[in-house]
Amino acid sequence: MNRLQWFVLLVSFLALFSAIVLAWHTFYRQKKLMKKLNDMLDSAAAGSFSETMFDESMLSAVETRMANYLSASLLSERSLAGERDKIKMLIADISHQTKTPIANILLYAELLSEQQLPEESMDSLEVLKGQAGKLAFLVDALVKISRLESGVLVLSPRKQPVQLLLEQVLEQAIPKAAAKQISVHFDRTESAACYDLKWTAEALYNLLDNAIKYTAPEGEIHLAVKTYELFLRIDVSDNGIGISEEEQPRIFARFYRSPAVSETEGVGIGLYLSRQIITGQGGYIRVQSTPHAGSIFSVYLPLEK
Known part of the structure; x- marks a missing residue:
């Protein structure tokens, strides 16, 4: 080389x-x-x-x-943590400052209703009681929404029987349905899902309460449960007034009320609150409806966390 x-x-x-x-x-x-x-x-x-x-x-x-x-x-x-703390304090202040006056108004209205008053005064008193009750409901709902949106209120879903949820909701709803002679049909279920009992009961009750509110006397409401691979579905179906197709995307908006139900009692918060609660647990809500033929609101709850 x-x-x-x-x-x-x-x-x-x-x-x-x-x-x-x-x-x-x-x-x-x-x-x-x-x-x-x-x-x-x-x-x-x-x-x-x-x-x-x-x-x-x-x-x-x-x-x-x-x-x-x-x-x-x-x-x-x-900065967000600081703002959250401020919102938490504001919510607590609003709740404290409004609950006592509203409770006093309702209390004195009840006391007045026990007195011998002229008929026209009794009519005014009933209006006062109704408006005070509506105000109490509105403030309570706004506090709940603020807590959910600001993260102050934390949902705690866990795996548990769905029958427990149905029984709690029906216990509140059946007397109101009976007062309108509305039949509520449901079947027992052995299925389980992952949900927060207290808040999911409130969300489901809002749907059932709407069904009672917008169904004519002697109507019917059905509750049904079906299990899929990942979700459990709870259907609340009625034969009430129904919802038009163009309005269906808007009914879950905060304070939205259809012109068709403007004369019916309500403030347009229930469906919004229900959706916030269900989506906050990893679930979702769907609606199927035809005007004058009833509605089906379906709540989907995850089977596991």
């Missing part, structure tokens, strides 16, 4: 060695960078991330931008 061949071989070896060193150095830097970014994300997830004195000449652009982003996110989270 002559000198030229030795020289070419040496240059090739040095080039290969340099390539290996460069590749190893690049891999080491990338590994170190990924570890540092991973540590940043871990500390941010644990809530212990703090911005230190970064030397941008030592840090890559990615590390610097990640550090700035996490710092901004931490400040935003602290």
Whole structure:
């Protein structure tokens, strides 16, 4: 082997060695960078991330931008936590400041109704009682909605029998249905789903209460349960006034009331609150309806968390 061949071989070896060193150095830097970014994300997830004195000449652009982003996110989270605390205090104040006066109005209205009053005064008193009751319901519903939307109220779903939910809802609804001579039909079920009993009962009761409200005397309401692979469905069906197709997407909006039911008692919060409760647990609500032929509201509850 002559000198030229030795020289070419040496240059090739040095080039290969340099390539290996460069590749190893690049891999080491990338590994170190990924570890540092991973540590940043871990500390941010644990809530212990703090911005230190970064030397941008030592840090890559990615590390610097990640550090700035996490710092901004931490400040935003602290700001949101502060706003949530303020909302929590405001809700508590509203609840405290309004419940007592409303309760007093209702109390004195009841006391007045026991007195010997002129007939025209009794009519006015009944209106007063009705409006005070509506105001009490409205304030209570607004407080519940605010708690749900601000995250102050936390839903706690767990796997439990659905029959327990149905019994609690029917206990409240059947007397009201009986007063209108409306028949409520339901079958017992052995199925279970994942839900928060207290709040899901309120959501389902709102649907059943609407069915009673918008079904004519001597009408019928049916409750049915069906289990699928991932969800359990509860149907509340009636033969009431129904809902037009163009209105169906709007009925779950806050304070929305159809012109067709403007004369019926209500404030347009029940369906909105029901949807917030059900979606907050990983479920959803659907509606099928035909004007003058009734409605079916379907609640889907997850089978597992």
